[in-house]
Amino acid sequence: MAGPLEGVRVIDLTSMLSGPVATMMLGDQGADVIKVEPPTGDLVRHMGRGGGDMLNPAFLSCNRSKRSLCLDLKTEKHKEILRKLIKTADVFVQNFRPGAIERMGFGYEDVREIRPDIVYLSISGFGETGPYANKRVYDPVIQALCGLADVQKDRDTGRPRMVRTVIPDKTTALTAAQTITAALFARERTGKGQHVKLSMLDTMIAYLWPEGMAGLVMVGKEDKGSAGAQLSQDLIYKTADGYITCGAVSDSEWQGLCNVLEKPGWLTDERFATAGARVRNAPERLSLTAEILGTRPSSYWLKRLDEEDVPSAPVLKRHEMLDHEQILTNGILQEFEHDGLGQVRQARPAARFAETPAEIRRPAPQLGQHNEEILAELG
Amino acid sequence: MAGPLEGVRVIDLTSMLSGPVATMMLGDQGADVIKVEPPTGDLVRHMGRGGGDMLNPAFLSCNRSKRSLCLDLKTEKHKEILRKLIKTADVFVQNFRPGAIERMGFGYEDVREIRPDIVYLSISGFGETGPYANKRVYDPVIQALCGLADVQKDRDTGRPRMVRTVIPDKTTALTAAQTITAALFARERTGKGQHVKLSMLDTMIAYLWPEGMAGLVMVGKEDKGSAGAQLSQDLIYKTADGYITCGAVSDSEWQGLCNVLEKPGWLTDERFATAGARVRNAPERLSLTAEILGTRPSSYWLKRLDEEDVPSAPVLKRHEMLDHEQILTNGILQEFEHDGLGQVRQARPAARFAETPAEIRRPAPQLGQHNEEILAELG
Numbered sequence: 001m002a003g004p005l006e007g008v009r010v011i012d013l014t015s016m017l018s019g020p021v022a023t024m025m026l027g028d029q030g031a032d033v034i035k036v037e038p039p040t041g042d043l044v045r046h047m048g049r050g051g052g053d054m055l056n057p058a059f060l061s062c063n064r065s066k067r068s069l070c071l072d073l074k075t076e077k078h079k080e081i082l083r084k085l086i087k088t089a090d091v092f093v094q095n096f097r098p099g100a101i102e103r104m105g106f107g108y109e110d111v112r113e114i115r116p117d118i119v120y121l122s123i124s125g126f127g128e129t130g131p132y133a134n135k136r137v138y139d140p141v142i143q144a145l146c147g148l149a150d151v152q153k154d155r156d157t158g159r160p161r162m163v164r165t166v167i168p169d170k171t172t173a174l175t176a177a178q179t180i181t182a183a184l185f186a187r188e189r190t191g192k193g194q195h196v197k198l199s200m201l202d203t204m205i206a207y208l209w210p211e212g213m214a215g216l217v218m219v220g221k222e223d224k225g226s227a228g229a230q231l232s233q234d235l236i237y238k239t240a241d242g243y244i245t246c247g248a249v250s251d252s253e254w255q256g257l258c259n260v261l262e263k264p265g266w267l268t269d270e271r272f273a274t275a276g277a278r279v280r281n282a283p284e285r286l287s288l289t290a291e292i293l294g295t296r297p298s299s300y301w302l303k304r305l306d307e308e309d310v311p312s313a314p315v316l317k318r319h320e321m322l323d324h325e326q327i328l329t330n331g332i333l334q335e336f337e338h339d340g341l342g343q344v345r346q347a348r349p350a351a352r353f354a355e356t357p358a359e360i361r362r363p364a365p366q367l368g369q370h371n372e373e374i375l376a377e378l379g
Numbered sequence: 380m381a382g383p384l385e386g387v388r389v390i391d392l393t394s395m396l397s398g399p400v401a402t403m404m405l406g407d408q409g410a411d412v413i414k415v416e417p418p419t420g421d422l423v424r425h426m427g428r429g430g431g432d433m434l435n436p437a438f439l440s441c442n443r444s445k446r447s448l449c450l451d452l453k454t455e456k457h458k459e460i461l462r463k464l465i466k467t468a469d470v471f472v473q474n475f476r477p478g479a480i481e482r483m484g485f486g487y488e489d490v491r492e493i494r495p496d497i498v499y500l501s502i503s504g505f506g507e508t509g510p511y512a513n514k515r516v517y518d519p520v521i522q523a524l525c526g527l528a529d530v531q532k533d534r535d536t537g538r539p540r541m542v543r544t545v546i547p548d549k550t551t552a553l554t555a556a557q558t559i560t561a562a563l564f565a566r567e568r569t570g571k572g573q574h575v576k577l578s579m580l581d582t583m584i585a586y587l588w589p590e591g592m593a594g595l596v597m598v599g600k601e602d603k604g605s606a607g608a609q610l611s612q613d614l615i616y617k618t619a620d621g622y623i624t625c626g627a628v629s630d631s632e633w634q635g636l637c638n639v640l641e642k643p644g645w646l647t648d649e650r651f652a653t654a655g656a657r658v659r660n661a662p663e664r665l666s667l668t669a670e671i672l673g674t675r676p677s678s679y680w681l682k683r684l685d686e687e688d689v690p691s692a693p694v695l696k697r698h699e700m701l702d703h704e705q706i707l708t709n710g711i712l713q714e715f716e717h718d719g720l721g722q723v724r725q726a727r728p729a730a731r732f733a734e735t736p737a738e739i740r741r742p743a744p745q746l747g748q749h750n751e752e753i754l755a756e757l758g
Contacts, residue, residue: 004565021589029561057596061589130708138690140614144624145705147697149615151544160622160694162613163542165530165591174550174586178557179730181564182408186383186735188567194734202711202729205700207553209726210400210440212544213697217436219714219722224698234541235519236528243539245523311517315539318526318592319603321584326524329509332581335598343598347588350581351558355573356565 003030004356008184010034010091011082012066013106015042017166018123018200019095020062021173026180027065028349029358031091034374035066036082038073041367054367060344063364070368073104082106084378086114090187091180095123098133108195117193119183123176127199137200142168146204151212172203235286236315237293244298246305246312254278256308260301261292338363382409383735387563389413389470390461391445392485394421396545397502397579398474399441400552405559406444407728408737410470413753414445415461417452420746433746439723442743449747452483461485463757465493469566470559474502477512487574496572498562502555506578516579521547525583530591551582614665615694616672623677625684625691633657635687639680640671717742 008031012023020035020042027033035042044062045054069085071078086092092111094101101107101122108120122128125137126145135141140162143149148167149160179196187193205213215223235247248257254275258266266272271281278285293301298314305312314320321327331348338344349358387410391402399414399421406412414421423441424433448464450457465471471490473480480486480501487499501507504516505524514520519541522528527546528539558575566572584592594602614626627636633654637645645651650660657664672680677693684691693699700706710727717723728737 004561006565007568017589024589025557057593058590060596061593126705127709130705132692132705136688136690138626140624140626141690141692144615144692144694145700145703147695147700148544149622149624149694150696152542159617160615162615162624163531164613165527165587167546170586170589171550171553173589174553174557175729178404178553178560179732181557181560182383182730182737183732183735185560185564185567186385186732188564189386190735192734194732196733197731198729199709201705202709202726205706205711206726206729207549208544210396210403210549210552211437213726214436214440216697216701217439217724218720219724222698222701224696234543236523236539236541238538243523243528245519245528245541247517247519309515311515311520313511313520313523315523315528316526317529317603318595319601321524321526322595322601324524326505326509326511326580327584330506330578330581332584341597345596345598347581347585347592350554350577350585351561352576353558353562353565353573354575355571356562356569358561 001355001357003028003358003361004353005181005184006030006356008032008091009089010093010180011036011085011089013092013094013096013101014123015095016044017062017169018172018176019093020044021170022123022176022180023093024062024065025173025177025349025358026091027361030356030361033066034085034370035063035068035365036073036085037068037070037367039070041070045367055338055341055364060338060341060364061346064346065361066365067362067370067374068365068368069371069374073106079105081375081378083114085374086111086118088378089115089118090184091119091121093121093123093176093180097136098124098128112193112195115193117187117191119180119187119193120195121176121180121183122195122197123172124197124199126201128197132201139166139168142200142204145201147208147212148204151208168200168204171207172198172200175203175207237290239293239298239301240295241297243315244293244301244305244312245315246293246301246310248310249275251275253310256305256310257289259308260304260310261289263292334360336360336363380734380736382407382737382740383732384560384563385409385735387411387469388467389472389559390415390464390468392471392473392475392480393502394474395423396441396548397551397555398472399423400549401502401555401559402472403441403444404552404556404728404737405470406740409735409740412445413464413749414442414447414744415452415464416447416449416746418449420449424746434717434720434743439717439720439743440725443725444740445744446741446749446753447744447747448750448753452485458484460754460757462493464753465490465497467757468494468497469563470498470500472500472502472555472559476515477501477503477507491572491574494572496566496570498559498566498572499574500555500559500562501574501576502551503576503578505580507576511580518545518547521579521583524580526587526591527583530587547579547583550586551577551579554582554586616669618672618677618680619674620676622694623672623680623684623691624694625672625680625689627657627689628654630654632689635684635689636668638687639683639689640668642671713739715739715742 505511
């Protein structure tokens with residue numbers, strides 16, 4: 001069945017993560033995404049534990065639902081092929097450092113001359129001007145500048161800490177996908193394309209703002225300690241055989257938790273009797289709770305917490321997700337045969353469209369796998 | 380100037396974060412978002428350090444660019460108002476627990492009868508069926524199930540750790556905004572609306588997959604240790620007066636770093652001479668680097684690292700962002716007068732559309748602030 005973006009052609013000159021993950025989402029939604037790669041291929045082809053043929057888990061998971069066209073854009077002949085392709089395109093995406101794509105001859109003005117209603121997205125690390133504009137992007141650098149490392153700082157030592165997955169890249173990918181889709185919607189109504197610029201730094205500040213930055217909202221009353229992220233407590237408890245999370249905010253949840261912990265006395269204990277008191281005495285409450293939860297295995301606690309309607313879950317190791325009943329029910333993980341690599345597992349697109357399904361359309365391509373096919377289409 | 384979603388009307392029955400942040404993005408992009416609230420208001424109105432009138436920093440940052448309509452959907456009279464409003468709507472969004480909206484009389488089938496081409500998005504915590512379907516959503520529960528707490532685990536103790544900002548809520552918001560926009564695009568071409576379902580759990584697994592889950596991609600060769608998140612090193616260094624991040628991957632960056640650290644001998648040291656050797660001897664390399672960086676202030680090192688083209692940045696405390704030159708250049712933070720609250724600071728939408736700007740359209744509304752206006756429009 002056709003996806004929501006059926007009939008849209010995307011020319012994708014991006015590499016690494018922020019661009020490729022964005023265009024993969026568009027591909028899953030039915031867009032015809034043509035990944036234009038240099039003869040050396042996207043850098044990600046050369047990273048991580050490989051499966052041969054410049055395919056590896058990271059590349060497979062950022063580049064499915066695309067076709068690969070290998071072009072050497074240093075040659076005029078190949079530039080001409082790209083120009084022909086642009087004539088047929090709706091979207092053009094690039095994430096080179098500011099200025100590079102113009103030097104290659106495919107800046108917005110160049111592309112618009114070939115295809116006047118193009119939706120053209122430029123992704124940068126820090127913005128197109130300013131002291132960082134020409135720096136190489138690097139996930140920890142964005143985490144450091146946007147306040148995420150400060151949000152995650154160690155509560156005891158105050159030492160900032162990185163989040164150990166590339167949040168800035170992936171959040172930029174989602175923002176980029178929404179941006180392109182909104183520009184396509186506008187073009188559908190007005191007939192006009194446009195240039196849209198997006199930086200990873202801006203993306204992360206906008207992403208963190210609704211909750212992580214509450215202390216900066218009221219001008220003149222800024223919280224210089226910037227303590228106020230919501231999850232100031234790390235609600236992870238060690239049981240006799242693993243880790244679980246649980247938490248009780250409302251009175252009824254607290255009552256449930258006291259039942260589970262077999263501490264009826266806490267219900268009338270003035271340290272914990274009201275929601276306000278429980279917040280004030282959080283360190284004591286949490287350490288007493290932790291002590292009890294340490295005495296029995298996770299399965300016992302999770303069953304009891306569930307019976308008493310206290311929000312809770314096991315803290316899953318990544319491979320444990322593969323067997324978790326809710327995750328199996330959702331069918332979010334899908335396996336398919338990848339020519340020459342065996343069975344490959346992917347997370348399907350999260351949104352379930354009833355009429356225009358988003359789905360994995362094809363496995364990630366080998367470098368230049370679709371050269372002949374695409375050139376034949378161009379004639 | 381009109382935004383890309385100009386002319387789209389969104390009826391928003393969501394509360395908390397995942398729904399409201401999604402519809403705020405649509406509102407910034409020009410959609411007419413009507414936030415339908417019960418007489419008690421969105422729960423977020425009652426959370427956090429308040430500014431009176433049920434407005435507080437978190438609410439302000441999740442609900443700008445919307446109008447508020449207060450309805451008591453337990454009364455038939457107010458249900459009738461909502462039905463009239465649905466007749467004029469393009470999008471309907473709700474994030475109640477599965478089954479609740481149907482009991483209120485505004486499930487997809489009900490709404491479609493009133494407005495056949497509606498784009499209807501249901502956001503759930505865990506999915507619509509399965510053992511967790513009826514559990515209350517709670518950010519740490521999603522972090523525990525989706526593997527994020529495992530990605531963030533302490534490398535020394537193996538103890539899992541939460542990310543201290545609500546990544547699942549905000550990532551679901553971005554995914555929801557893209558989903559709605561894609562369904563609107565499809566409706567523009569086909570004339571048909573549809574029901575789309577999105578769970579926070581699926582969203583997070585799909586979000587983490589391209590990088591955090593690389594060890595699960597090859598079926599039968601799963602990494603049960605699940606060590607393989609990219610940022611296994613926490614590249615934060617304590618200087619004489621603060622914290623910085625820096626990293627050298629390529630040979631030329633390594634050369635630059637050795638110059639900065641005044642360690643020319645490391646260039647020929649067999650522990651560090653090649654990229655491969657530097658990865659193998661990372662602990663030693665990082666601790667030697669940390670020792671030297673601890674001897675001088677951040678400003679000295681950042682200047683030198685910049686001169687030698689080594690990717691680097693200060694680790695900013697949140698309030699330090701307000702004065703950082705790149706962030707000022709980008710103009711990502713904007714201040715405006717909020718009636719009765721004084722100056723309010725927000726992060727503008729990250730994407731910069733040249734023709735159809737996304738921008739902060741109006742401040743977050745008081746509860747029911749637009750009742751009269753909207754009822755007058757309905758006649």
